[in-house]
Amino acid sequence: MTSVALPWVVSAKRSRWLLATACWITQVARAGPSPLAAQWELVGSAGTEARVFFADPLVEAQPGRLSTSAKLQPELTIGLGDDITLRGIALARADQSDPQRSYVDLREALVEWFGGRLTTRVGINTVFWGVTESRHLVNIINQTDYLDDLDGDEKFGQLMALGSYDAGAFGLIDVFVMTWARPQTYPGREGRPGIPVRVLDDSPTYESEHGEWNVDMAARWSSSLREVYGALSYFRGTARDPQLIPGGTLAEPTLRPRYDLIRQMGLELQWTRGAWLWKAESIVRSGQGPTFAAVTGGFEHTTFGLLDSALDLGAILEYSYDGRDDLTYNIHDNDVFGGLRLSFNDVQGTEVLAGLLQDVEDDVTLGTLEASRRLGLSWRVELIGRLFRSGDDQDPVYWFRRDDYLQTSLEYHF
Amino acid sequence: MSAQRLSGCAIGVVCGMLFVGVAPSPAQEAALAQRGREIALEADRRARGFGDYQAQMEMILIDRRGEETRRELELFSLEVSPDEERSLIYFHSPRDVRGTGLLTYSFRDGDEEQWLYLPALRRTKRIAASGRSSPFMGSEFAYEDLAPMYSSQYAYSYVGEEELEGTRCFVIERYPSYEGTGYRRQRLWIDTEEYRVLQVDSWDLRDRPLKTLTLSGYERYADSVWRPAEAHMINNRTNEATRLRWYDYRFQTGLTESDFSRAALGRVR
Numbered sequence: 001m002t003s004v005a006l007p008w009v010v011s012a013k014r015s016r017w018l019l020a021t022a023c024w025i026t027q028v029a030r031a032g033p034s035p036l037a038a039q040w041e042l043v044g045s046a047g048t049e050a051r052v053f054f055a056d057p058l059v060e061a062q063p064g065r066l067s068t069s070a071k072l073q074p075e076l077t078i079g080l081g082d083d084i085t086l087r088g089i090a091l092a093r094a095d096q097s098d099p100q101r102s103y104v105d106l107r108e109a110l111v112e113w114f115g116g117r118l119t120t121r122v123g124i125n126t127v128f129w130g131v132t133e134s135r136h137l138v139n140i141i142n143q144t145d146y147l148d149d150l151d152g153d154e155k156f157g158q159l160m161a162l163g164s165y166d167a168g169a170f171g172l173i174d175v176f177v178m179t180w181a182r183p184q185t186y187p188g189r190e191g192r193p194g195i196p197v198r199v200l201d202d203s204p205t206y207e208s209e210h211g212e213w214n215v216d217m218a219a220r221w222s223s224s225l226r227e228v229y230g231a232l233s234y235f236r237g238t239a240r241d242p243q244l245i246p247g248g249t250l251a252e253p254t255l256r257p258r259y260d261l262i263r264q265m266g267l268e269l270q271w272t273r274g275a276w277l278w279k280a281e282s283i284v285r286s287g288q289g290p291t292f293a294a295v296t297g298g299f300e301h302t303t304f305g306l307l308d309s310a311l312d313l314g315a316i317l318e319y320s321y322d323g324r325d326d327l328t329y330n331i332h333d334n335d336v337f338g339g340l341r342l343s344f345n346d347v348q349g350t351e352v353l354a355g356l357l358q359d360v361e362d363d364v365t366l367g368t369l370e371a372s373r374r375l376g377l378s379w380r381v382e383l384i385g386r387l388f389r390s391g392d393d394q395d396p397v398y399w400f401r402r403d404d405y406l407q408t409s410l411e412y413h414f
Numbered sequence: 415m416s417a418q419r420l421s422g423c424a425i426g427v428v429c430g431m432l433f434v435g436v437a438p439s440p441a442q443e444a445a446l447a448q449r450g451r452e453i454a455l456e457a458d459r460r461a462r463g464f465g466d467y468q469a470q471m472e473m474i475l476i477d478r479r480g481e482e483t484r485r486e487l488e489l490f491s492l493e494v495s496p497d498e499e500r501s502l503i504y505f506h507s508p509r510d511v512r513g514t515g516l517l518t519y520s521f522r523d524g525d526e527e528q529w530l531y532l533p534a535l536r537r538t539k540r541i542a543a544s545g546r547s548s549p550f551m552g553s554e555f556a557y558e559d560l561a562p563m564y565s566s567q568y569a570y571s572y573v574g575e576e577e578l579e580g581t582r583c584f585v586i587e588r589y590p591s592y593e594g595t596g597y598r599r600q601r602l603w604i605d606t607e608e609y610r611v612l613q614v615d616s617w618d619l620r621d622r623p624l625k626t627l628t629l630s631g632y633e634r635y636a637d638s639v640w641r642p643a644e645a646h647m648i649n650n651r652t653n654e655a656t657r658l659r660w661y662d663y664r665f666q667t668g669l670t671e672s673d674f675s676r677a678a679l680g681r682v683r
Contacts (some may be wrong), residue, residue: 028477043509043512045510085681108493112681114681116670116672117672119677119681125537127536128535128536128537128538130537131539131540153535155536166671166672166675166677166678166679170670172675172676172677207477222676224540224676226525226527229540270540272527272540272541272542272543274542274593275542275594276542277540277541277542302542302545303557304545304547304594305544305545305547305548305594305596306550310548310549314524314546342546345548345549345552346549346552347477347552348552349473349508349510349511349551351551374510377483377484377507377509378508378509378510379510380510387437410508413508413509413510413512414509
């Protein structure tokens with residue numbers, strides 16, 4: 001279930017095959033649910049994407065100006081009676097140029113038992129913590145899959161037992177026991193955007209004597225009272241974001257990930273007042289060098305029915321500070337994010353999000369554009385643009401300075 | 415009975431003439447407002463008391479060329495207290511938003527709390543509920559069209575009585591006072607026997623006719639509440655329409671507050 005690099009490269013022909021498979025699966029899915037078996041449903045998506053880069057690559061091994069990829073994500077749900085559900089989600093991706101980006105992963109494989117106020121989930125699961133938009137500071141349970149998408153929203157499944165207790169007006173209490181921490185994966189040197197230094201992500205080191213099998217614990221209390229929402233969380237275990245320790249030779253330098261045992265307190269706050277959402281997240285972490293604190297906070301304001309139309313326009317402004325000494329792998333040390341979100345509220349569900357992250361001190365800018373629209377009933381077309389600007393060769397964004405790209409993807413949902 | 419109806423009709427016509435022709439005195443105005451509010455309250459009272467229910471809903475978007483787009487939703491609703499109602503809407507299609515859930519806590523004072531569950535990110539987001547005039551899922555229904563019948567954030571006025579396709583109706587107007595509304599006024603036709611809303615005409619903020627909603631196929635459930643089988647909203651300006659069809663209504667299925675918590679939004683379905 002760890003990421004398996006596929007030894008083949010997908011051609012246009014193969015991606016057509018992938019779509020054909022998806023269509024076939026759809027036909028099978030239409031046949032169910034069968035009255036004989038438990039109630040089940042097979043759904044999911046299949047898609048292709050093409051990235052166009054604005055400049056030639058930094059390294060010759062990287063793809064030129066065009067890179068394509070295909071992805072299949074089936075999702076199977078089986079209901080056993082009213083209270084027990086099984087769910088599995090797999091992801092298969094094949095990339096034209098980066099073998100690291102060709103992999104199969106089990107995103108979710110879990111049993112959920114619903115018992116009134118107490119819901120228990122056991123298996124590989126994904127959870128989300130947090131309120132802010134530009135950075136997900138407190139969201140620590142799952143490892144981020146930057147290979148799937150650089151925005152950090154894609155997550156690897158985490159093996160866990162999770163008990164969620166609904167204490168009514170007091171709020172929700174979640175208790176996690178986890179093991180098998182998933183390592184961070186990095187684009188290969190053949191990938192684009194890519195890291196020119198070899199990262200030894202297959203042989204990381206762990207502070208825990210049990211390595212990736214250390215037992216990690218977490219708990220979270222979240223509550224809302226009318227306009228105010230808040231959550232407090234605590235995590236003790238294997239860090240999800242490793243320190244990268246330089247090594248290798250002068251001719252071939254390497255970076256080896258090191259996973260420390262950390263303790264982290266997290267705080268989330270949101271105040272919802274009319275069209276204003278005021279948001280803040282903060283962490284204090286120890287065990288990864290000196291104890292440090294980090295915070296992200298700001299607002300999102302929505303103008304509904306812009307200029308007498310159906311359009312909603314959201315304006316997002318957030319500030320991030322990170323007190324970590326080692327800033328090499330931390331791009332949010334002292335940054336301001338400004339973004340605009342346009343919801344067309346049309347039949348096709350057209351949405352556009354554009355944003356800029358600007359470092360206050362250093363010459364580092366990240367730009368992002370995400371626009372999507374439904375085609376017919378089952379297709380969705382998406383346009384993603386990413387911009388990397390850095391005048392500082394010590395900053396990780398500097399690696400991507402020639403990797404500005406526009407990506408179009410077409411997804412079929414079955 | 416029919417004589418009574420006739421006299422009621424006559425009174426209604428007279429009242430209507432009064433309302434249109436002569437500016438009412440402040441005392442008359444207060445009386446009309448009081449009467450309008452009483453009718454709205456009674457309609458609201460009769461629509462409540464169901465405990466909990468769930469239903470399937472089909473939404474058909476009809477563009478001006480008559481082409482239709484269908485989507486499937488599932489509804490859950492619970493009366494927590496006389497002052498609070500919770501509802502959960504799940505999207506089954508279009509498929510790219512399948513599993514998306516919208517959880518709404520509506521309070522009698524007109525306040526709303528709204529949570530949106532995005533299945534792709536496993537993220538539950540508290541969203542601004544002030545977008546009352548925003549279209550719901552790209553349809554002709556705005557969020558405010560789906561709100562409960564009575565709220566202290568409306569001013570009311572009694573217009574009269576009228577025959578609507580053979581059914582005797584109270585006609586009242588209401589004037590939203592909450593932030594973000596798209597309506598200056600709405601005129602409601604409510605049948606005099608069971609207080610069911612049969613038609614709602616809405617005027618935009620500049621008092622131009624905007625939408626017409628008709629509700630039909632009412633059936634009685636759980637020995638008390640009436641629910642429509644169909645709602646048809648026409649946008650008079652764009653000539654686009656949306657038809658909502660409810661089916662498989664089930665009342666008092668034993669839903670509890672836990673089924674309407676933030677945690678329930680992320681439950682596997």
